[in-house]
Amino acid sequence: MRTFISLLKANLNVHFGISSLKYRFTKEKNRLWEPIAIIIAILVGGGSILAMYSFFLLAVFMAGQSLGHPEIVITLSFVASQLIILIFGIFYIISVFYFSNDMSILIPLPIKPGEVLGVKFITILLSEYLIALPMLLPAFIIYGAGSWQGILYWLKGSILILMAPILPLVIAALIVVLLMRFINIRKGKDIMVIIGSLLALMVGLGINFFSLNLPQGSEEEVIRHMIESNTGLIEAIGNKFPPSIWATLALTYREWQGWGYFLLFVGLSLLLVVLLYWIGNYFFYKGYLTGQEIRRKNTAISKGDIQKHINRTSSPILALLKREWKLFMRTPVYVMNGLAGMIMVPIFMFMPLIANSEELTQVLNYARDPEYSLIVILISLGIMLFTSSINMVSCTSISREGATFWISKVIPTPPKDQVLAKLIHSSILSLLGLIIVAIPLFIVVAIPLLHLTILIILGFLATGLINVLGLIVDLLRPKLSWNDPQEAIKQNLNAFFSLLIALLVITVIAIASIILISAQIGEFWVYGILALIIVVLLVPSIYGLFSLANFRYKSIEI
Amino acid sequence: MIEIKNLSKSYNKGAVKAVEDLNLHVKPGEIFGFLGPNGAGKTTTIKMMVGLLIPDKGTISIAGYDNAKNPLEAKQNIGYVPDNPDVYDRLTGMEYLNLMADVYKVSVEDRRERINYFLDMFNLTDAVGDLIKSYSHGMKQKIVLTGALLHNPAVWILDEPMVGLDPKSSHLLKEYMRKHCDRGNTVFFSTHILEVAERLCDRIGIINKGKLIAIGSMDELRHGDQAGSLENIFLELTEQ
Numbered sequence: 001m002r003t004f005i006s007l008l009k010a011n012l013n014v015h016f017g018i019s020s021l022k023y024r025f026t027k028e029k030n031r032l033w034e035p036i037a038i039i040i041a042i043l044v045g046g047g048s049i050l051a052m053y054s055f056f057l058l059a060v061f062m063a064g065q066s067l068g069h070p071e072i073v074i075t076l077s078f079v080a081s082q083l084i085i086l087i088f089g090i091f092y093i094i095s096v097f098y099f100s101n102d103m104s105i106l107i108p109l110p111i112k113p114g115e116v117l118g119v120k121f122i123t124i125l126l127s128e129y130l131i132a133l134p135m136l137l138p139a140f141i142i143y144g145a146g147s148w149q150g151i152l153y154w155l156k157g158s159i160l161i162l163m164a165p166i167l168p169l170v171i172a173a174l175i176v177v178l179l180m181r182f183i184n185i186r187k188g189k190d191i192m193v194i195i196g197s198l199l200a201l202m203v204g205l206g207i208n209f210f211s212l213n214l215p216q217g218s219e220e221e222v223i224r225h226m227i228e229s230n231t232g233l234i235e236a237i238g239n240k241f242p243p244s245i246w247a248t249l250a251l252t253y254r255e256w257q258g259w260g261y262f263l264l265f266v267g268l269s270l271l272l273v274v275l276l277y278w279i280g281n282y283f284f285y286k287g288y289l290t291g292q293e294i295r296r297k298n299t300a301i302s303k304g305d306i307q308k309h310i311n312r313t314s315s316p317i318l319a320l321l322k323r324e325w326k327l328f329m330r331t332p333v334y335v336m337n338g339l340a341g342m343i344m345v346p347i348f349m350f351m352p353l354i355a356n357s358e359e360l361t362q363v364l365n366y367a368r369d370p371e372y373s374l375i376v377i378l379i380s381l382g383i384m385l386f387t388s389s390i391n392m393v394s395c396t397s398i399s400r401e402g403a404t405f406w407i408s409k410v411i412p413t414p415p416k417d418q419v420l421a422k423l424i425h426s427s428i429l430s431l432l433g434l435i436i437v438a439i440p441l442f443i444v445v446a447i448p449l450l451h452l453t454i455l456i457i458l459g460f461l462a463t464g465l466i467n468v469l470g471l472i473v474d475l476l477r478p479k480l481s482w483n484d485p486q487e488a489i490k491q492n493l494n495a496f497f498s499l500l501i502a503l504l505v506i507t508v509i510a511i512a513s514i515i516l517i518s519a520q521i522g523e524f525w526v527y528g529i530l531a532l533i534i535v536v537l538l539v540p541s542i543y544g545l546f547s548l549a550n551f552r553y554k555s556i557e558i
Numbered sequence: 559m560i561e562i563k564n565l566s567k568s569y570n571k572g573a574v575k576a577v578e579d580l581n582l583h584v585k586p587g588e589i590f591g592f593l594g595p596n597g598a599g600k601t602t603t604i605k606m607m608v609g610l611l612i613p614d615k616g617t618i619s620i621a622g623y624d625n626a627k628n629p630l631e632a633k634q635n636i637g638y639v640p641d642n643p644d645v646y647d648r649l650t651g652m653e654y655l656n657l658m659a660d661v662y663k664v665s666v667e668d669r670r671e672r673i674n675y676f677l678d679m680f681n682l683t684d685a686v687g688d689l690i691k692s693y694s695h696g697m698k699q700k701i702v703l704t705g706a707l708l709h710n711p712a713v714w715i716l717d718e719p720m721v722g723l724d725p726k727s728s729h730l731l732k733e734y735m736r737k738h739c740d741r742g743n744t745v746f747f748s749t750h751i752l753e754v755a756e757r758l759c760d761r762i763g764i765i766n767k768g769k770l771i772a773i774g775s776m777d778e779l780r781h782g783d784q785a786g787s788l789e790n791i792f793l794e795l796t797e798q
């Protein structure tokens with residue numbers, strides 16, 4: 001037990017960077033503004049999202065109440081949070097269990113595999129609370145306060161909320177540990193990333209599809225309808241995964257029945273933890289060790305082939321661009337994050353065609369009316385920018401280099417050229433995003449080609465600005481120490497900052513558009529002035545990026 | 559070829575003085591061995607030479623270029639291999655070599671000749687089409703070494719180059735170092751393996767706790783005392 005506790009302490013310390021945080025706050029006092037600014041940004045950004053979420057839950061609660069099912073809000077939050085933890089838990093567990101480089105230190109230690117697994121599990125569990133608590137607490141409080149619950153509710157509920165992430169996480173861990181025992185871990189991981197992303201895509205599509213069947217009417221009615229039609233969905237999920245419903249039942253049934261479900265929920269969680277420990281002892285190390293070998297192509301290339309590979313030269317910028325491209329495309333988690341999101345948006349846009357209800361036809365007619373073309377174009381621009389800026393390519397492009405960043409520091413290519421290669425890379429992907437959105441706009445909304453071209457040019461300039469700013473953020477605070485590529489993109493705050501930047505740019509463009517529209521100048525003047533505004537912002541940003549690169553490629557120490 | 563003046567570097571806001579007031583001069587045609595116990599400051603010095611770390615004080619010039627004022631020219635003249643070869647896992651060996659050749663602007667003829675030469679020498683020809691992910695530590699080191707030497711740099715800077723290599727590769731590398739220096743170039747490498755330094759180096763610098771405590775040829779270090787082995791000298795000097 002003593003070794004377990006000290007191992008846990010060490011692991012938590014490393015995982016959450018506690019020592020380096022302490023160091024950051026006590027030793028580097030003159031740079032204290034930096035973490036403080038980050039904390040404020042997170043509080044503001046996270047706080048506003050949380051507020052929006054709470055309002056949504058409140059509406060769900062009230063609508064549920066009028067239907068006689070106020071507890072729907074609790075079921076919803078439990079089902080949603082457990083589902084999310086299950087899906088993301090799989091990735092998280094793979095990387096912490098099998099890809100952290102402390103494994104080679106831990107395996108030789110005289111500690112049971114189950115205990116090592118336990119330490120890693122607790123570490124992940126603690127970080128999952130960062131997702132679970134903000135999702136569950138508002139629902140718990142809204143229901144509790146809204147229906148005048150007694151002290152027992154709050155007591156039971158607190159325990160249930162603390163237990164909530166355990167169940168899906170244990171299930172994810174069991175899946176991963178057992179799968180890893182039987183398939184090659186590296187190949188397996190790439191497959192898992194793809195399966196998981198497809199799963200997330202399907203959940204997204206499903207949610208989208210259900211919310212498409214909306215009737216007209218006030219917001220309240222909409223939510224009410226949604227609940228009416230989706231109680232079935234939630235119950236269906238609950239049937240497939242009963243524990244989510246148990247939590248609700250434990251909280252809403254008063255007498256012994258409530259306690260029965262409570263014990264069921266807690267008991268099953270603990271039981272599965274024991275099962276995981278037991279399975280961990282048997283399978284964890286075996287799975288890790290057998291997975292260490294990487295399949296090699298046994299086709300050694302012949303001398304002649306080598307000659308073929310060496311008969312071309314590229315300019316340094318082009319060579320670096322090729323590097324960016326290959327490294328990005330060959331890492332599934334990057335591709336999924338960068339491209340899957342962009343592909344989802346047009347699918348959502350095509351869905352109305354399938355649903356094809358009357359009011360949608362009306363909306364489309366409205367959109368196709370040349371009288372409104374300016375507004376339609378500007379709204380499309382907003383959608384395009386959002387789509388192509390969620391790919392997180394530019395704001396992680398230094399971070400993604402990780403421990404190999406030394407190569408970029410020693411090669412004799414000017415930093416300006418190096419970031420230019422990165423900028424081109426992210427711009428190509430953004431352009432791809434623009435085109436992906438443009439196609440359904442062309443087909444569904446029937447935007448004329450001239451307007452489409454203007455739209456793509458404006459979009460390209462604006463995503464250029466977003467990408468430049470994203471690169472600046474990444475240059476300022478790159479995350480270079482990671483073991484698994486997904487940490488560079490998923491556990492990187494820069495992605496969050498870049499999203500804020502994208503929203504900021506979109507807001508600026510929106511405000512400018514509103515002013516220009518209310519000035520009632522000609523349509524093409526509006527486009528021209530918008531382009532001018534973006535260029536005026538873009539040019540100094542690029543110069544800023546280049547000189548910052550010159551400075552940071554020297555001063556980032558590795 | 560290498561000129562280091564008053565070089566100092568500390569970590570943690572001065573708490574750890576890794577290198578203190580170091581002065582070094584390495585001439586063309588010389589193999590220079592940089593010796594010292596673990597944590598002496600070898601890697602820190604080398605990282606400053608190649609531009610991975612910024613010195614707190616002092617200047618470094620490589621092949622006549624100040625590496626702070628003309629970093630690109632200095633870099634073009636360096637072939638650097640770190641002690642830990644972190645390299646792009648998801649490129650094949652050949653893609654990596656071509657990338658290096660491109661950024662160092664090596665012509666097609668030169669790169670063809672040199673890539674073939676090194677792949678042969680390091681016995682990597684069969685693996686060069688595979689992703690670097692599948693390489694062993696030593697193979698990664700060899701591919702990084704090859705990539706670093708493709709542009710035929712005047713100054714080689716190698717951090718613990720013999721550690722991961724098999725005996726044959728290490729022997730061939732040492733031979734090649736000699737050849738390279740006989741053409742008027744320079745090799746600077748760190749090591750803690752004394753025999754290598756003793757047999758291979760024209761001159762040796764010994765660093766301890768960030769300070770250069772001795773420098774010279776083997777003879778000079780012995781002070782004429784023919785019996786003294788490098789091991790004795792080393793132990794004696796790093797004792798204090």
Ligand SMILES: Nc1ncnc2c1ncn2[C@@H]1O[C@H](COP(=O)(O)OP(=O)(O)O)[C@@H](O)[C@H]1O
Binds near residue numbers: 569601
């Ligand atoms: N990134 C770092 N942060 C803090 N201290 C470091 C860092 N890198 C090295 N040091 C310290 O600097 C000293 C010199 O280290 P190093 O140059 O790596 O030695 P060598 O290569 O000779 O073994 C050691 O005391 C080491 O602990």
Ligand SMILES: [Mg+2]
Binds near residue numbers: 641
């Ligand atoms: Mg070292």
